[in-house]
Amino acid sequence: MAFKSLLTVLTSLSDADPALRQIIALAGAQDAHVEALCLGVDRSQTGYYYAGANAMILQETLTRANAEAAEVLAHASDILGKSGARWSADDGVAQLADIGRHVAHRARFSDLVVLPRPYGDNHGTEAEPIIEAALFEGHAPVLIVPDQGEPVAAPRNIMVAWNQSVEAMRAIRRALPFLAAAELVRIVVIDPPSHGPERSDPGGLLAQMLARHGVTCEIDVLSKTMNRVSDALNRHAVDTSADMVVMGAYGHSRFREAILGGATRNMLEQARLPVFMAH
Template sequence: MALKDILVHVDSSHHCRARLEAATALAVRHDARLTGLFVRTMPHVPQFVMSQLGPEVTQAQRRFSQDAADAARRLFEEVVDGAAITSEFRAPEGELLDALVLHARYSDLVVVGQYDRHDDNMADEREAADHVIMDSGRPVLVIPYAGHFPVIGDRVMVAWNASREATRAVSDALPILQTAKEVDVVAVNPRRNGVNGHGDIPSADIAGHLARHGVNAVAEHVVAHDVDVGNMLLSRASDTGADLIVMGAYGRSRLRELVLGGATWHMLNHMTVPVLMGH
């Protein structure tokens, strides 16, 4: 499958421009259509409160939401201006998470921002990446809130654990992997046998599969039982200069990861490079 439809979430956060620039560069690289989505949300105010405040409050809220949408449109058009791609801006009114998931289902890739708890304009986005990953059925590219990422996909690290989720992520990322200059397939603390076993040579089978699809993949594995998987992956990405990590998301229940921690939770909270996740 080629990347022909990319959806990017546009918001009022301080990090939105970097996210749009990354999504635009990716769309140019893959000759894809880029759709910017800004969701005009309305705060939930109890009816008895609204009856006391009057219609002026609702009107003011709608004006504020429309002004934010207009600013988002201007930023989107400013970033994509001059790029050799087809683009569209959408600003539906509704619930943020529902709208993101709905529009994501009609794209090949969804680009969202990492949640930044220090940015008040992202207050409603705490679970945005989670919901799109779990409910859209589409691969999700999460852009870190710190840094700029003009190039995504030259040097890719695939986090391989032989799971269904990792398999899905690799399949979803294939168009990106096929254009990459280098792909490192890394297994951390691999098991040899079982349904999620790696065989005698960890990562070798998936690297061979990717090679048959024209991907320049190298199989590696790391054994470090005293370091959690998330930290190991980020450390490895830093050492190799990876500009993208591809990994499966939520191989165990999301609630279990939120309580006990896990590679997905760690990556969403501590990522230093863009991460493409599949579920």
């Protein structure tokens, strides 16, 4: 199975190009259709304004959001129109608190959602809820694209973060089109539990399953020599020249992730290569 329906959600010109370049590269490799949802975001919180100001502020914010959506749509249409890919693009306006509903509806009918990295300079506050809406409400896999670097059309060297979790397995299953086409897949296990079901052969059953799909695997068992798991994963990805990382998203509750960070958030803050996630 290939990824035939690709979606990207764009809210700003400042971070649109990496996602557009990546989705165009994937469309060529997968013979897929590209859909761009260009949203202007209404960030106003009218409950905080004095009486009588709501109508004026609402009109101003809606006008601004419509202008931003039109600007992003024109930019995306120009780039996609020159790409040679099959594509469509729509624009609209969404309130920040309601943006997830719009994203989830489109993501539900997509094979893969390609989104810009949610953290860093010139990234809006809506980037994180867009990713979570695609993952949790849209039930779609998401490919997070770094700000810099060349797009990856067909990753040849993929690193899989394996911790025996349901989320990790789901991400691996959804990434099978990439894994089956890769030259090498590295299954990375960090500090496997000494009393777990895979204590004698960490990653062995996963490697066996993938091998039956024609995937060439190697297993790298690492010690947690750095403070965070994400640091070890990022360093190993660089050391092994990985083209893509596959990992499960949000192993803990999202509230705990938001307060304490967690591997998902830390990974996305630091990633310098595309990260494929599913939940």
